[in-house]
Amino acid sequence: MNEIKEKLLKPSKETHQDQIGHLISLVCIGFIGILVVAILFFITTKGLATFTTNHVSVIDFFAKSDWSPSQKGPNGKPEVGALAMIVTSFAVTLLSAILATPFAIAMALFMTEIAPKRGQKILQPVIELLVGIPSVVYGFIGLMVLIPMVRTVFGGTGSGILPATIVLFVMVLPTITSMSVDALKAVPRDYRSAALSLGATRWQMMYKVVLRAATPGILTAMIFGMARAFGEALAVQMVIGNAVLMPTSLTSPTATLTSQLTTQMGNTIMGTLPNNALWTLALVLLVMSLVFNVIVKLIGKRSAFKK
């Protein structure tokens, strides 16, 4: 009797293991936490320097589209207006996500509802392959195939939002598809049985019940796809034209936040306005990815069922 009493109150090998495991995870989390805070702090201070040390007006930055931070403009000051890049970034992101989502949902439905076995066998590897292709290869194909095509059909240089959208469409498609598949798979089997038992057709079951139940998950998939499109630099840079101009059509050369960063980052000196201005672009990208994350969290809260 007393033996058990003693054992109950004494730490054992298991409780020690608990404490050690706890400690190890705390150290790891602490390290990652410090890293994240350091990155945030660095980008924020650097990005805000454009406004604090170089006295560029915040309104001008977001409302003007003249970008020449290394030269003095007509008013005697360098011009730092990022509106054209922001607009282009959002345009390619939204267009590619809107274009890719219907295809992604169709593929996800095929893989989960219509032909799960064939879907798993054929489409799954296809999607994984699409994810695995490096972005420079997508960009290269875009440059060599898409741009000449666009040039022939629409005239002009051939670069711009349209080829960028098409390249990004292929790049975000696997992300949205595989996450939509997860969302559809998370819909309880009972929902399908319940719908079918009430006399619903397979299409009604999929469209009215399964898709509705999976909507938050599919929206999340879309947001993740958009986050990927928004952040993609290399492939976009190869087809967008890289001229910081407000896009006048889908085929006029322009630039995104990321493409401007990749093309200019080697040409500036740390601490100068052109360099700080690039950091400000990075800050905008960072803030946008935070916004995407917050949206995903909000959608997750409204999810119809717990995963």
Next chain:
Amino acid sequence: MTQPDYNLDQHQIIVPPGEIALETKDVNVFYGKKQATFDTSLAFPRFKISALIGASGSGKSTFLRCLNRMNDGVATVTGAIMYRDVNINQKKLNVYVLRKNIGMVFQHPNPFAKTIRENIQFALKKHGVKDQTVLDQRVEQSLRAAALWDEVKDKLDTSALELSGGQAQRLCIARSIAMQPDILLLDEPASALDPISTAKIEETLLELKQKYTIIIVTHNMQQAARVSDYTAFFHLGHVMEYKKTADIFTRPQVKATEDYISGNFG
């Protein structure tokens, strides 16, 4: 049927005679700010079956989960739970030793995706039993005790997932008693099973009470009446009545208990 407001302070709780295996004193459970049970003070006698009955959400399962600290990290539990003169509701308690001594079986059969033999040996091995003959003995003993031996003795190395619901639940009971615990906690062990499997589980419980103290949560009042020696009736987190099962079912003294037993609310 609307539910009348019963006087929650009017209750009848006895202290059973004989040796007490586990006793709670003023146990309160909080989920965040929401209080789930109120000042629950019950004494569970050794080698008897005690049943906890009550409607859904009355706090009986929540209370049961306090008894081997399964509410850690889920809910806040205040009050004292005395086991072998130790308050087990304290921070420095070694919960692993406690759970070895107070086993639990859940509502849905939850065998591991391992063979029947491995299911039973899993916890034993983790608690340092290495001798193969001891391990084999425990497998047979506990399967016999759970009245499952005859059905599975020829397929101990097949996956436990192939068992029927009733068999799987008896395997879970066997898995718990292989640890040779003192007390067995059962959370609606038969509610997902058919009547034949239920009857077998009940038989098993009546066998097991020779050696174990059993506390069972059940929705099924007939089940409580059939197997238990003592019954506690939970209503909105309060224990309204706790006494010998025969007394509570034939002569309930509290209005809420009487209404519940006769099916006048629910």
